[in-house]
Amino acid sequence: MHIEKTIVQFVEKVKPNIFLLKVLAKNISSKATAGQFCNIKVSETDFPLLRRPFSIHNIENESVYFLFDIHGEGTKILSNKKVGDKIDIIGPLGNGFNIDDNYETIFLVAGGIGVAPFPFLTKSLTNKKIITFYGARNKDYIYDKNLINVKYSTDDGSYGFHGNVIELLEKEIGKNDFHNIKIYGCGPTPMLKALQKFSLENKIDCELSVESAMACGFGICQGCPIETTDNSYKLICKDGPVFNSKEIIL
Amino acid sequence: MNIDLSVNIGSLKLKNPILLASGTVGYGNEISEFTDLSKIGAIVTKSISLKPRKGNPPQRIVETPSGMLNAIGLANVGLEAFVKEKIPFLEKLNATIICNIAASTLDEYVECVKILEYEKSIKAFEINVSCPNVKDGGLIFGNDINWVGKITEQVRKSTSKPIIIKLSPNVPNISDFAAVAKKEGADAVSAINTLVGTSFDIYTRKPKIKNITGGLSGPAIKPIALAKVLEIKRNVDIPIIGVGGIMNWKDVVEFMIVGATAIQIGTANFINPNVSNEIINDLYKFCSEQKIENISSLTGSFQI
Incomplete structure (x- = not known):
């Protein structure tokens, strides 16, 4: 720091x-x-x-x-x-995404400006098959520089799949035979919630980057708690912003 | 010229008048990565209660004009973990520790103080009778002059360490509360805790923080805090620790002029975690330029 x-x-x-x-x-x-x-x-x-x-x-x-x-x-x-x-x-x-070698296929799932951390993550994930699922309001909200293998969705259908990014993900995963997948997600909370449900139902390991208003950003104000499945709070700034999807309640 | 920044709060001698306000620096570990705690007058720890407290659900904070509202709800590790884990860390850093205590009952205050009495590195207690964000205790105590008297009296009986009562500004006559604290044996008062405020989203019509109301802090409350310090100074003979919206050395000098013996930095720590040491250096410069040998001579030096 x-x-x-x-x-x-x-x-x-x-x-x-x-x-x-x-x-x-x-x-x-x-x-x-x-x-x-x-x-x-x-x-x-x-x-x-x-x-x-x-x-x-x-x-x-x-x-x-x-x-x-x-x-x-x-x-x-x-x-x-x-x-x-x-x-x-x-x-x-904060703590970033955990990168390990146990996975063959990486799904990056971005909602809107939640795409922000993914170019850096893409660069950090060497020797992986990456597929990026990128949902946005419309084509004016898509900025895809330094992303790879992108599949798009827009709420108004102006670019790519007409619908939300989780619907796109469900459609694509049914089409292909993917192995050993890990998902990294970042976007608005309703999208993360849907992604959390999707990963649990499909038994796919998933890490989510969440957001919150915060004052300090390093743990002293205690202003950015997130509820965890073991009935306590963690701080988004210090313990996150990336959490295992099984760990948090959105 | 030798500049002396040290101040005395009752029997407590501090190397300078800069304290870090309770609830704005946790137990020192995070902020110690940015600032040298051994150089600060004292760190006032996050409120400790007998048992750990989970705190309020999110959202806990929101920015408001020149300030912020918080409703953290006294989230803390509890007394046992504080003694085992937090105190040794602060001792290692050579920090001067003032322990802030929050409680839901009179007995809980007394019990906390009795247990912590044997912790040598705790130099004083600050008694939080004015948290606006908890259901039990908090302002129920802080806004009732009889409770403030009773708590001070009982805590006084239970410790030989200096005690500082942290006063609520959410009362009509803060100096009456300071007078009661003095009468019952407090060594000093801290003024002020946060002011009750709220903020609503005009589209959803919902409060921006889950607790609905929160404590307002930051530069927005500085004029109020100054007025409260001045009111106490003019009416009660007790050392005052000024708190409320201090962002820089000029604010410190202003608080001392209206009557503060020492001050606490709160919200500013969130924005610049090294601000306290920067302020101490700036105070040296100011005192040299103004030929002020003892900074304590500023206290209550107002010209009205």
Whole structure:
């Protein structure tokens, strides 16, 4: 974990409402693993007061990428950063995706901006057969750079399968004979809930990256609990944001 | 010029007036990765209760203009784990420990204090009679002057360590509560705990935090906290630890001028976990520039 004064290398509008931010962050880039996040102070003033958590989208040399949509005032400020601006970032935070050799086939399941951590994960999963299932509202919400073997779904049918990403997953898994699968999922909670159910019913190991509002991002505010199946709370920032799907109650 | 940042809170001597507020730094382990706890005046631990508390269900926090609401619900590891695991860690870091205690009954306060009395590294107790986010205890105690008196009296009888009563701002006359605390033997008061607030989503018409109300903290409450500290200072002769929205060294100086002997940093830790040590360095600079030899001379130096 570092508090790092990073330097903006670019902020690019890659889709009507989606932005890609690249910052020079020597310390964070050298330590990060796929699925971890950073807590970003988007302004130097007391507005917004708290940092905003973002998944690490990708790492390239000493740079860190973040993919985000305009959600509120914080992300609006972030989208207006200029090359050379300094941004105060704490990271890398949390526990990322567990990568192990016991699986042949990897399903990456993304919902909307939940696609953010997957380019880094894709790069980290060497020698695996990866299939990416990517669901979004419509084609304007799809940003698929650095993903591989992507199967798309959109809610309005404007691109790929007409329906949600779990329906797409159900359709595809029936068509093929997959072995030794592991699923990694990230997206809005209703989608993760459906994915959790899908993985349990199909007896497929699954890790989910969940989100929450949080103040600190490293365990001191206790503001981001998630209920676990053993009737306790874990902190999304410190114990997650990636959890085994069997461990959490969504 | 030699600058002396040390302050005395009753019999408790601290190397500087900067304390970390209870509930904003856990038991020190996470924040110690960002800041040197041995250099801070003291760390006030997350409220400890006799038994572990799971805390409130999510959502527990939401940002509001210049502040945040929280309803954590005193989630804590309980007294036994605190003694076994948390105290040794803080001792290793050479941190000065003030232990904050929360309870649902008068007896529970007394029992906690009696057990912790033998922990040498606990330098003082801060008694939380003002948590706004729990059903039992909390503000039922903090908003009732008789309860605050009774709790202070009983805790006083049970310990020889300094005791600090953390006061609720959700009362009409905070100085009356400070006066009772003093009368019953408290060494100091902390002012203020968070203010009760809420926030609703205009589309779903639901509260943004599950507990419906939460405790408001951050810069939004600083003027209120300053007014409460000043009110106590002008009416009661007791050391005051100022808390509420302190973000930088200027805020610290302002709190000391209106009457605080020491201060606590809370919400700012979430944003910059090293802010306390940065503030200590800035206070040195300020005192050098202003030729203030003893920072304690600032306390109550207001010109009205």
